[in-house]
Amino acid sequence: MYELIQTVLSSDEKTILRQLISDLSASGKRYFLRNEILHAFAEYCHQYQKPAYFFHSSSLGTLIHYTHEIILEEDDIWLLLRPRIGSQEVWRLLSADTSNFDLQTPQVLLDVRDRFVNRYQSQILEINFHPFDRGIPSIDDPRNIGQGLAFLNRYLCSQVLSDRSYWLDVLFDALHRLEYDHKQLLIGDRIKTGLQLYKQIKQAIKIIGERPPEEPYEKFSEQLQTLGLEPGWGNTASRVRETLELFDRLIETPEPAILEAFVDRVPAVFRVVLVSIHGWITQDDAVGRPETLGQVVYVLEQAQSLENKLRSEIKLAGLDSLGIQPQVVILTRLIPNCEGTQCNLRLEKIERTENAWILRVPFREFNPQVTQNWISKYDIWPYLETFAIDAEKQLLAQLGGSPDLIIGNYSDGNLVAFLLARSLKVTQCNIAHSLEKPKHLFSNLYWQDLEEQYHFSAQFTADLISMNAADFILTSSYQEIVGTPDSLGQYESYKMFSMPELYHVVDGINLLSSKFNFVPPGVDENIFFPYNQKDKRDDNLMQKINDLLFDSSDDHIFGCSDDHIFGHLENPNKRPICAIAHITSVKNLSGLVECFGRSQELQKQCNLILVTNKLHLSEATNSEEAAELEKIHNLINQYNLHSQIRWVGIRLPKPELGEIYRAIADRQGIFVHFASFEAFGRPILEAMSSGLPTFATQFGGAAELINDGECKFHINPTDLEGTANQILQFLDECNTNPEHWYEISERVIQRVRNKYNWQMHTKQLLLLAKIYRFWDFVNKENREALLRYVDTLYHLVFKPRTEKILEEHMQR
Template sequence: MYELIQTVLSSDEKTILRQLISKLSASGKRYFLRNEILHAFADYCHQFQKPAYFFHSSSLGTLIHYTHEIILEGDDIWLLVRPRIGSQEVWRLLSADTSNFELQTAQALLDVCDRFVNRYQSPILEINFHAFDRGIPSIDDPRNIGQGLAFLNRYLCSQVLSDREYWLDVLYDTLHRLEYDHKQLLIGDRIKSGIQLYKEIKQAIKIIGERPPEEPYEKFHEQLQALGLEPGWGNTASRVRETLELFDRLIETPEPAILEAFVARIPAVFRVVLVSIHGWIGQDDSVGRPETLGQVVYVLEQARSLEHQIREEIKLAGLDSLDIQPQVIILTRLIPNCEGTQCNLRLEKVEGTENAWILRVPFREFNPKVTQNWISKYEIWPYLETFAVDAEKELLAQLGDRPDLIIGNYSDGNLVAFLLARSLKVTQCNIAHSLEKPKHLFSNLYWQELEQQYHFSAQFTADLISMNAADFIITSSYQEIVGTPDTLGQYESYKTFSMPQLYHVVDGINLFSSKFNLVPPGVDENIFFPYNQIEKRDESLRKKVNELLFSSSDPQVFGHLDDPNKRPICAIAHITPVKNLSGLVECFGKSQALQKQCNLIIVTNKLHLSEATNSEEATELERIHNLINQYNLQSQIRWVGMRLPKPELGEIYRVIAERQGIFVHFARFEAFGRPILEAMSSGLPTFATEFGGAAELIDDGECKFHINPTDLEGTAQKILQFLDQCNTHPEHWHEISERVIQRVRNKYNWQMHTKQLLLLAKIYRFWDFLNKENREALLRYVDTLYHLVFKPRAEKILEEHMQR
């Protein structure tokens, strides 16, 4: 980057840079984000008739495209430059004539940010996790971020090659620790060392090779136990031999694929806890809040899939005879005032499972007016520590032992997962789903002004604690970690930031850490299946949904279609400004060409202004109604505003698909986007926002289906181009439909998700055993942050609640 800046300042482009800075300064602002910088530069190029290459590929153009923030401080110009994904540099151009420039530290930039909001304080607490990266393998190539498992496997295999005898002992120690209810698995006490284990496995391979491949384990287990090998290697002779040979090959020729295959067969995860605190976790269709419904669906489906997968692994490991059963617990809070739901039941079985349960633990009653009701995700922080203490006792009683894996969900669930994992010494997985900090612009700089409403000081601190303490992190998309060349990722926003007069985060997260793993979820294939699977569809439900979408009268349905046979454009989302349904209505209203060919079908949770529960919902509802009136769309739109059971939602997608419609997800930002998967799984060609992880759900080769929700005309043109292709070549719709169905089947399914999740739990458990000294130092640092920063912030919120 030094050479690029030097080139700009040593050429005629230096004058253009000064003029651009003057143009920015004339606006009266001093802090500029990437979009503002690019727009100003584009306006300059247009005003002075610069050729197209100058904007895109001149030295100045390249520098501008790398620059994500500009801060003007006196005569100095501060540039936050991102030369590649996951990496940032701070440059300071000294004096207005831009003659000199210097590379600056992160600390210097944070001081400038504090001065910008007039909240500079020195000294200030600095949070820096960089020291704990030493000795831990990190990824070099940004393209491999999120592939932590593959990277760690390669690293471990290289270590095996360097000292086989040491690694034999490590593997022996790891496997010898495996047990279930005090029953030894894999290795018994007769085997005393790694070398002995290796020899006995060689002998066992010969013995098993003489047995019929399908012979059950029970018929030859005594011979294996005489060698010191206990149950868990497999349920048949062929399965046992394959597992033993994988161990043998791992020592002889250590390769990542062999390590992964061997570890996947190790019976090490039987009891799993999924922590999801603030959502209404229930199974009837009335449960959930708009801000948490996606998380509730995710956790329930993950629990079902985990229970099924662990049961299958127990069977294949030959542990049926020991009566080992999988146990999956969804840990959430019990809500006494549950508004007619079942959220006040302590224990509830997860439908479709044999041994997965929702365990609800109440918050302690500091103030019953607060704790007996639902509590917003922004207010929940004072109750998490005591909840974790109480939940630990309940979990141990329910499970009969410590869990093998604790998975946190969202900021509050992840903090509780940290507290439980720290106390129980259990592997911890972190799933954020959606981080609040990047969704609220400048929320860290203006945290004091926002504290009363959002309590970001507690939340951002909790995020730093849980994401660093976690043994591994799974994300649904690559962009969730490090964004794109043009945008910062959600986790990346925690790398360096200031909370003025509270602390500076100098290095908040290692984006290149091997703990990050991309493991996208699936969809419930029993509900969201392709429209052309006629045999699975319920004809009465199909008729009911058709009437709901196109003809019936209902107080919760708006609009009467003049021509119901037009191709439908469908959108399904909750009423929030981020989901931007009003933007889609405006896009449709402004395009006569779209209206000529299509009807707009939107399905939401609310329809009338009187149903709004906050100002954001009210504003969005009012805007949609006003836009419908402004563009006279009453006869070209159907707006269903009610909570629908999942089977009806699944049929909505299929009804739209059988009419060769399309699905549009017009959100301003979407971390992942479950409705996108549901629509694609049903066979609907899908247009999705390019902002956030949602863009990754659609094949890179299909970027014409990525839309910019701020560009209404451009979105309409993309949709029209697709419709023109379908009108000209009717088979085109079917080709795209089949393509999106196969994409979901091949990449986004729960079986793949849970297999990978369990493999990660086993690998990182093994890695922590090797890295325990460095990890303990990290956890002590995290403990300090928890007690000295987080707890005082949470206690302030509790003081407010006690006054209610």
């Protein structure tokens, strides 16, 4: 960046930069974010009739596009530049002489931000995780961020090549530790060294090569055990030989593909715990709450897929004959006042599984008026430590031993996963789903003003603890980690930030760490299957859904009355535009209604179908819901859309939602996800899996779900006219070429099948658990130092913050 800044300040563009700074200052503001900076520069270029290239590719234009923040102080101009994804630089220009500039440390910028909110103090706690990265391999190309497994496999293979005998002993030590309920697996005590293991495997390959390929393991198990090889290599002679040969090839010619294939067969995971604390975990129609529904559905489907995959792995390893069974537990809280759901049951079997369970553990009754009821994700922090202590005892009793893998979900579940994994010394996986910090602008700078409602001081600290302590992190998209060239990623927002008068985060997370892995989830293909699979559809359900969405004036459909349905379609045969979302400002359904209302051409060709959880202002449970509901109703009245909109406002079971997508597809409709920001967007996958051409917000990870292809399906929800034109362009192509809709429909179906399915997700997840378990064994000294630092942060900052929240709750 030095050369670029030098070029600007040593040319005529310096005068333009000074003028731009002057224009920003004239607004009366002192802190400017990227969109404001770009807008001001565009206004300047328009006012002074600069050519188009000047905005985009002049030296100053390039510098402005790299600039994500400008802070104006009396004597200084501060620039936060992002020259590439995952990298930030702080530069200071002197106001009196902009020719004078220098690179600054993150600490200096954090002080500037504190001064901006009048909360600067000379001494403040600094949190810096960078020292723990030393000596640990990191990804060097930002394009490979999120591919930690592939990177680690290449690194480990290179190490085996450099010192084969050492790594043979390391591999032997790791495999020798594998056991199930004190039953040794793979390697017995007769084998003492890595070299001896290598020789015995060579001999075993010869012996097994003489057996019939399909001969069961039990027939030749004694021969292998004589060599010191215990159960777990396979269930048939051919399977055992393949596994032994993979080990042999790994030592002879270590390659990432061989390592991955061998590790995939290692029987190292039998008991898995999925932690999802606050989410109203139930399997009836009341699954989840609006703020946690996506997470709960994800966890339930992941548990089903995990149990099936583990059962298959155990069988292929030849361990089912020993009575070894997989166990998957979703750990959540028991809620006494459960509002008619099953959330007050301690134990509940998960549907479509043989041995997967929901285990509910109650919070201790600090104040029963609070702990007996559902608790918001913003208020839950004081109860997590004691919950983890109580849950550990119940988990060990339920599982009959320690778990092999603990997976946290969301900030609170990840913190409990950290506490359990730290105590039990097992592998920890972190899944954020959605981090709150980047969703609330300036939430860290103004945390004191927001503390009573959101308790961000506890939450952001919990995030730092769990994401750094985790052995590996799963994300659903690349953008979740480091965003795009134009915007910060969710995890990237934790790289450097200030909590004035509490602490400064100088380096909060290593974005190039190999612990990050992009492993998207799937969809439940039993429910969200393509519209053209007529044999799987229920005729009665199809008719009821069509009545609900298009035709019927029946007062009661699925429990829906007139109170749950709004609008009567004048022409139900027009092509439907459908949106399914909860009522929140972020989902931005009001924006979609306004986009539809402003476009006469859209209204001419289409009806708008909204499916939400609420319909009337009286149903709102908070000010955000009330504001969004009121806005939608006002827009419908403003644009007189009553005969062109059908709005269903009731929570429907998943099978009915699946049929809604298919009913829209039957009429060659489209699905629109109009969120102002979406970390992932499960409804997008559900719609695509059902065969619906789908338009989705370009802001967030949702943009990665759609392959743009020939047509532009990424929309900017702030550009209503542009979005309407994009949709109309697609409709025009469909009207001109009737096959076009079917081509796009088939394309999105195949995209979900090929990239977003639970079988691929679960295979990758278990592979990650095994390889990172081995990596931690190799890297245990560095990891222990990191965990001690995390423990200090937990006790020094997190616990005191939660104690303050508990004091508030005790007074209720």
